[in-house]
Amino acid sequence: MANFEYIALDARGEETTGTIQASDEADAISQLRKSGLYPTQVAAEGKGGVGGGAKRRAKKSQKSRTRSRSGKGGKIGTKVLMIFTRQLATLVDAGLPLLRGLTVLGGQEKNKVMARTINQLADSVQSGATFSESLGQHPRIFDKLYVNMVKAGELGGVLEIVLTRLAEYQEKAQKLKNRIVAAMVYPIIVIIIAIGILVFLMTVIVPKFESIFQEMLQGKPLPGITRFVINLSRGFQDNIIFIVAGCILAFVLWKVFSSTKGGRKSIDRMKLNMPLFGPVQLKSAISRFSRTLGTLVTSGVPILQALNITRDTAGNLVVAEAIDKVHEAVREGESVVAPLEASKVFPPMVISMVDVGEETGQLPDMLLKIADVYDDEVDNAVDAMTSMIEPIMIVMLALIVGTIVVALFMPMITIISEMNNQT
Numbered sequence: 001m002a003n004f005e006y007i008a009l010d011a012r013g014e015e016t017t018g019t020i021q022a023s024d025e026a027d028a029i030s031q032l033r034k035s036g037l038y039p040t041q042v043a044a045e046g047k048g049g050v051g052g053g054a055k056r057r058a059k060k061s062q063k064s065r066t067r068s069r070s071g072k073g074g075k076i077g078t079k080v081l082m083i084f085t086r087q088l089a090t091l092v093d094a095g096l097p098l099l100r101g102l103t104v105l106g107g108q109e110k111n112k113v114m115a116r117t118i119n120q121l122a123d124s125v126q127s128g129a130t131f132s133e134s135l136g137q138h139p140r141i142f143d144k145l146y147v148n149m150v151k152a153g154e155l156g157g158v159l160e161i162v163l164t165r166l167a168e169y170q171e172k173a174q175k176l177k178n179r180i181v182a183a184m185v186y187p188i189i190v191i192i193i194a195i196g197i198l199v200f201l202m203t204v205i206v207p208k209f210e211s212i213f214q215e216m217l218q219g220k221p222l223p224g225i226t227r228f229v230i231n232l233s234r235g236f237q238d239n240i241i242f243i244v245a246g247c248i249l250a251f252v253l254w255k256v257f258s259s260t261k262g263g264r265k266s267i268d269r270m271k272l273n274m275p276l277f278g279p280v281q282l283k284s285a286i287s288r289f290s291r292t293l294g295t296l297v298t299s300g301v302p303i304l305q306a307l308n309i310t311r312d313t314a315g316n317l318v319v320a321e322a323i324d325k326v327h328e329a330v331r332e333g334e335s336v337v338a339p340l341e342a343s344k345v346f347p348p349m350v351i352s353m354v355d356v357g358e359e360t361g362q363l364p365d366m367l368l369k370i371a372d373v374y375d376d377e378v379d380n381a382v383d384a385m386t387s388m389i390e391p392i393m394i395v396m397l398a399l400i401v402g403t404i405v406v407a408l409f410m411p412m413i414t415i416i417s418e419m420n421n422q423t
Contacts, residue, residue, distance in 0.1 A: 001021045002021070002023070002024075002045070003045035004019065004020050004021075004025065004042055005042070005043055006028065006037075006041065006043075019045060025043075025044075028042050075140050076111060076117075081141065081142075082171060085170055086167040086171070087105055089160065089163035089164045089167045091104065093161075093163075093164060098125060099125050099126055102118055102125065106119040106121075106122055121138075124137065130151075130154055131154060132147050135147045135150055144309045145309050148309055149165070149166050149296060149301060150166070151301075152299045156300045162300075165295055169291060172375065176287060176288075176378060179379060180280060183382040186390070194400060197400075197401060202232065202233045203237060206229060207233060209408045210230050213226075213411050213415075216415045220414075223407070225403070226410055229403070229408070261317070268318045272285070272316070276388060280385055282345075283377045283378045284378050285316045286346060286370070288313070290350075290370040290374065292310045293307065294365070294370075297363065297364040297367070298365070298368070304327060304330060307326060307327040307330065308327065311324055322346070326339045336354055337351055353370050354370070
């Protein structure tokens, strides 16, 4: 038996060092994993492997970070990152070394920011840093979820599998996002068109008809609905500056309110309870939570660290607070189910499936199944929302335009009648 020095991560993702007795390096790694640690470096005692290696790696990482900061920063689109992950996963799974795969992708990438980032990743890996450390130097592009999944893949020696899972996660998340955005486009376009038509009628058409009525009716009383529309048009024209200023002020106040924690929480809760849009928001949040946590745990990320990452990427403060309570419960050795049920956010079906997953020891697989189920639920909810929004928007637009048209043509009937009587 020999002594081996090690650097490892515990269940919370914190780095720890020490010495362990083992027959060889593989036995040392096996013992560390059985004790709940995730070794990042193991070397025979006295050979300078761990201590010196850690210092050299830190220096190289610092140099890489300096190079990264000195270069031009920038963010990239989700689609660009998704394509990069899928291509890298394919290359590594085919047996191509990581460094060679990065070099190939860096040479063919058309996006300048992404190409520069890939080349910096290749330089960092070549200098001795791990791939996860290299990714961590670009937080604007690679988030915590991305970095920690890659780190778990490196520790478990299954980087190609983790990259494939990460690519699938990004593709499904992007598909879900595109579905929701596509559903929102129609009502937004209709609202913009309705506002444009209303402004045009009130500022151009109604004033012209008002002058015609004054000239042709010669002071005769107008119908009540006509007077209402004309007064509304005058008020709109006389106060256009105040209306625009009020809209701008309301937008600024909304941004300020949403930037506070309390305001953000109120808005996120309102999103989940909105008619029509609320079910889509809730099901989307549940799908994101389940897929993120399931993918992280399946890839080997410790459960507490996975919950922290899931909370940070929840996209909704109400859901994030529920996940935070789950994190506290798990840290105390309790079940996941109780805080989920207490949050009043997750439906009974989700809680039941999580409970079954915990009881059978298949929680990660169950979470991914929940995500698949709720992806379909989001599709159905989006279809239902779209089918309901379309007639509602048409009726609203017809009521607005129809009211104005009726208000303008009722006096015209009186004018035409008088003209016929004169003849």
